[in-house]
Amino acid sequence: xxxxxxxxxxxxxxxxxxxxxxxxxxxxxxxxxxxxxxxxxxxxxxxxxxxxxxxxxxxxxxxxxxxxxxxxxxxxxxxxxxxxxxxxxxxxxxxxxxxxxxxxxxxxxxxxxxxxxxxxxxxxxxxxxxxxxxxxxxxxxxxxxxxxxxxxxxxxxxxxxxxxxxxxxxxxxxxxxxxxxxxxxxxxxxxxxxxxxxxxxxxxxxxxxxxxxxxxxxxxxxxxxxxxxxxxxxxxxxxxxxxxxxxxxxxxxxxxxxxxxxxxxxxxxxxxxxxxxxxxxxxxxxxxxxxxxxxxxxxxxxxxxxxxxxxxxxxxxxxxxxxxxxxxx
Numbered sequence: 001x002x003x004x005x006x007x008x009x010x011x012x013x014x015x016x017x018x019x020x021x022x023x024x025x026x027x028x029x030x031x032x033x034x035x036x037x038x039x040x041x042x043x044x045x046x047x048x049x050x051x052x053x054x055x056x057x058x059x060x061x062x063x064x065x066x067x068x069x070x071x072x073x074x075x076x077x078x079x080x081x082x083x084x085x086x087x088x089x090x091x092x093x094x095x096x097x098x099x100x101x102x103x104x105x106x107x108x109x110x111x112x113x114x115x116x117x118x119x120x121x122x123x124x125x126x127x128x129x130x131x132x133x134x135x136x137x138x139x140x141x142x143x144x145x146x147x148x149x150x151x152x153x154x155x156x157x158x159x160x161x162x163x164x165x166x167x168x169x170x171x172x173x174x175x176x177x178x179x180x181x182x183x184x185x186x187x188x189x190x191x192x193x194x195x196x197x198x199x200x201x202x203x204x205x206x207x208x209x210x211x212x213x214x215x216x217x218x219x220x221x222x223x224x225x226x227x228x229x230x231x232x233x234x235x236x237x238x239x240x241x242x243x244x245x246x247x248x249x250x251x252x253x254x255x256x257x258x259x260x261x262x263x264x265x266x267x268x269x270x271x272x273x274x275x276x277x278x279x280x281x282x283x284x285x286x287x288x289x290x291x292x293x294x295x296x297x298x299x300x301x302x303x304x305x306x307x308x309x310x311x312x313x314x315x316x317x318x319x320x321x322x323x324x325x326x327x328x329x
Contacts, residue, residue: 002309003029003290003291006025006026006029006287006290007020007098009022010022010287011104011259012105015259015287019089019287022054022287023057023285024051026252027057027295029290030072030295033072034070034292036060036068036070036071036179037058037070037072037293037316038041041058042059042091042134044058044271054263054285055273058271058295059270059284059295059296059297060288060296061192061297062297062299064293065093065240066068066090066092069093070095070291070292071095071292072097072290072291072293073260077097078098078099079096079137080093080095080131081093081096081134081135081139082094082133084132084135091134092114092239092240092241094136094241094292095110095323098291101291102243103126104243105141105243105244105259106140106143106243107143107144107147109245109257110144113247113257114178114247117145118148119185120144120177120178120201121148121150121153121177121178122141122178123152123156123167123177123178123179124145124156124180124181125182125185125186125189126138126155126181126182126205127158130157130206135242136238140245141155141180144180152169152170152174152175152281160188160192164193166180171196171199174198174202176199177197177201178200179197179200179201181203181204182204182206183207183215184207189218189227190227190228191243193229195229196228196229197229197230202224203233203235203236204224204236205236205238215253217235217312220233221252232250232251234248235247236247236249237254237312239298241289242260242284242289242296244288246260253305253308253309253310254311256308259286259287260284260287260288261284262282262283262284262308263285264282264283264302264304265280265282266280267301267316271300279301279302280301280303281297281298281300281316282301282312283295283298284298299315299316300314301315301316
């Protein structure tokens with residue numbers, strides 16, 4: 001299937017009605033157009049002639065984005081997203097052919113789970129991301145702010161007092177608010193400026209980044225929930241290597257948009273899947289990744305639940321600390 005038809009199909013009813021078929025079409029396209037992915041598939045003897053169902057498709061290790069140019073297009077990239085990583089580590093690079101595709105993915109998913117951005121004042125507390133270039137999370141947050149058109153929205157790098165002031169004004173006006181923050185910064189806010197947020201969704205993106213002691217998700221959410229007097233803490237699961245995001249509205253259970261799907265691989269055999277999986281490695285299918293690779297074996301451990309929801313349990317031993325990582329258990 002030509003790329004333009006894949007682009008059209010990703011966000012259509014076809015993704016809901018026939019996800020597996022669309023994934024196989026994506027695989028065939030990327031096998032043909034992506035030299036790195038093709039070489040990986042050939043090494044595993046998983047060519048289109050051998051791939052008949054979803055679980056036959058090879059998932060490249062996410063580390064390939066650090067050491068290879070994983071692209072399904074030729075020519076110059078319109079943009080390059082880079083991961084935060086840790087000091088001295090090699091960042092991942094996601095070469096973007098069409099920024100419009102990324103925007104369609106995160107805006108469609110946000111509207112699906114939360115409604116239009118115009119319904120919210122978007123406040124972002126993203127130190128570490130905002131201090132560097134190339135963050136896909138910062139790009140997404142900025143576009144949500146632009147779509148919101150709220151004059152009090154914006155980034156608050158280290159200005160917790162300014163953030164508190166805006167939150168108080170918005171609470172008095174009873175405006176709906178989305179507070180998107182990295183975990184350690186939200187904890188700083190909870191300690192220094194606690195207070196009831198009746199009209200605010202508090203959404204953590206994960207990531208202690210060595211700034212604080214790692215907390216299990218339940219402990220982190222309890223602290224934030226008690227400080228801000230909210231019924232639940234929401235979460236975003238995203239990464240540099242993916243165009244799409246999964247969201248949790250509480251209890252650490254994530255839900256994907258229709259063009260995104262999680263498979264759980266056997267932790268002892270990266271090429272095998274269980275029909276009734278317990279915990280294992282998270283393999284992510286993101287059909288919006290048309291021009292890079294849609295099939296990625298992450299370094300996260302997870303568990304799949306009924307209805308396609310999933311939870312993140314931690315990370316594989318010796319894996320790099322990811323800026324957008326979630327709490328370990």
